Amino acid sequence: MKPVKVGLLGIGTVGSGTFHVLERNREEITRRAGRRIEIAMVAARNVERARGVVGPGITVVDDVRAVVTNPEIDIVVEVIGGTTVAKEAILAAIVRGKHVVTANKALLALHGNEIFAAAREHNVIVAFEAAVAGCIPTIKALREGLAANRIEWIAGIINGTCNFILSEMRNKGLPFDTVLAEAQRLGYAEADPTFDIEGIDAGHKVTLLSAIAFGIPVQFERAYIEGITKLEAKDITYAEELGYRIKLLGLTRRTPEGVELRVHPTLIPAERIIASVDGAMNALLIKGDAAGVTMYYGAGAGSEPTASAVLADVIEVTRLMRAEPEERVPYLAFQPDAISDVGVLPMADVETSYYLRVRVEDEVGVLADIARTLADSGISIDAMLQKGAGGADNETDIVILTHRTRERNFDAAIAAIVKLPAVKPQFARIRREDLV
Numbered sequence: 001m002k003p004v005k006v007g008l009l010g011i012g013t014v015g016s017g018t019f020h021v022l023e024r025n026r027e028e029i030t031r032r033a034g035r036r037i038e039i040a041m042v043a044a045r046n047v048e049r050a051r052g053v054v055g056p057g058i059t060v061v062d063d064v065r066a067v068v069t070n071p072e073i074d075i076v077v078e079v080i081g082g083t084t085v086a087k088e089a090i091l092a093a094i095v096r097g098k099h100v101v102t103a104n105k106a107l108l109a110l111h112g113n114e115i116f117a118a119a120r121e122h123n124v125i126v127a128f129e130a131a132v133a134g135c136i137p138t139i140k141a142l143r144e145g146l147a148a149n150r151i152e153w154i155a156g157i158i159n160g161t162c163n164f165i166l167s168e169m170r171n172k173g174l175p176f177d178t179v180l181a182e183a184q185r186l187g188y189a190e191a192d193p194t195f196d197i198e199g200i201d202a203g204h205k206v207t208l209l210s211a212i213a214f215g216i217p218v219q220f221e222r223a224y225i226e227g228i229t230k231l232e233a234k235d236i237t238y239a240e241e242l243g244y245r246i247k248l249l250g251l252t253r254r255t256p257e258g259v260e261l262r263v264h265p266t267l268i269p270a271e272r273i274i275a276s277v278d279g280a281m282n283a284l285l286i287k288g289d290a291a292g293v294t295m296y297y298g299a300g301a302g303s304e305p306t307a308s309a310v311l312a313d314v315i316e317v318t319r320l321m322r323a324e325p326e327e328r329v330p331y332l333a334f335q336p337d338a339i340s341d342v343g344v345l346p347m348a349d350v351e352t353s354y355y356l357r358v359r360v361e362d363e364v365g366v367l368a369d370i371a372r373t374l375a376d377s378g379i380s381i382d383a384m385l386q387k388g389a390g391g392a393d394n395e396t397d398i399v400i401l402t403h404r405t406r407e408r409n410f411d412a413a414i415a416a417i418v419k420l421p422a423v424k425p426q427f428a429r430i431r432r433e434d435l436v
Contacts, residue, residue: 149288
């Protein structure tokens with residue numbers, strides 16, 4: 001049987017990892033795929049550098065269209081990133097009947113519905129395991145391993161940069177800006193870290209997970225996204241005293257009113273296993289009605305960890321190339337005519353519990369005023385701390401954990417609290433999830 005020919009778009013961190021892992025494990029991969037898999041053509045901006053990576057015998061070009069239009073190419077692997085050239089290349093490959101493997105979560109979160117529709121029309125596979133959580137097989141688990149379950153919720157640490165920053169802030173008591181600079185020095189954060197620290201990267205990933213979990217269209221534009229840039233080291237310390245750790249969590253949940261789709265810093269009970277996931281690692285919890293809570297842990301980024309997922313998809317595509325389209329696992333796990341129109345809840349309608357820190361003048365009655373204001377919005381207090389009382393400025397931090405309430409109720413309570421005479425305008429609000 002003739003080898004499967006792969007066209008590789010991009011030979012950077014993930015592309016070079018894909019090449020090296022395939023070369024190193026070629027015999028094992030062939031035994032698993034049933035056919036030899038060969039990278040026959042590479043597209044790269046820097047042709048000379050690319051040739052230095054792949055060596056002689058592989059055609060290297062600087063035009064992605066030369067790869068996707070080559071009739072000898074069976075599978076196009078896209079690891080260039082971005083949402084313009086990558087989108088054009090993938091759609092061009094699909095129209096020509098080529099299967100696609102991509103690690104591009106941003107592209108699929110923004111344009112996945114269009115790409116999957118084109119793939120159905122042309123009877124080709126689009127595989128994207130590497131788009132979420134690096135080497136962790138979360139897409140495979142949702143689409144196949146947990147296919148008998150009604151998924152209730154998914155909660156994940158799915159951005160290693162943010163997890164590294166929060167871990168360092170907790171372990172060393174350092175401010176955000178100091179730890180971000182260290183993350184950039186170590187290569188965990190980009191020179192422009194906006195996509196990571198503002199939660200956008202995690203938003204792309206949880207959007208894909210939500211679509212697969214609940215059989216809904218990809219709809220990133222409806223996700224609520226909040227990053228970690230406003231977190232203060234003292235909130236991490238206070239949370240620890242209350243028995244919690246703060247993680248940037250991507251969370252999607254099925255409710256009677258609709259689907260929650262959100263990314264934000266979250267208090268997690270310290271005894272939960274996921275709360276102990278530190279450094280640049282990723283972890284996900286998936287709650288199914290039959291399986292209960294299952295956990296998935298591993299490297300969420302990096303050259304060879306991501307290449308592991310890319311090549312797993314290439315192997316799977318190779319196995320299924322000759323299968324009839326209806327025999328393949330659907331892109332979003334559910335049959336296309338069974339995709340639901342259940343909507344994504346506005347954040348104001350989401351129900352959770354909260355951590356609130358306010359700075360107040362240390363005087364009699366202020367705590368009672370805050371408690372009364374919360375009660376007026378139907379919010380009860382679960383726990384409370386008072387920190388730093390008796391200082392020279394006669395101010396103190398009051399930290400409150402609430403019971404569950406809707407976001408709109410909490411927003412109304414905060415608006416009223418900061419108008420109290422003894423309360424300073426600065427406050428911190430962090431959502432809390434028990435994950436049970």
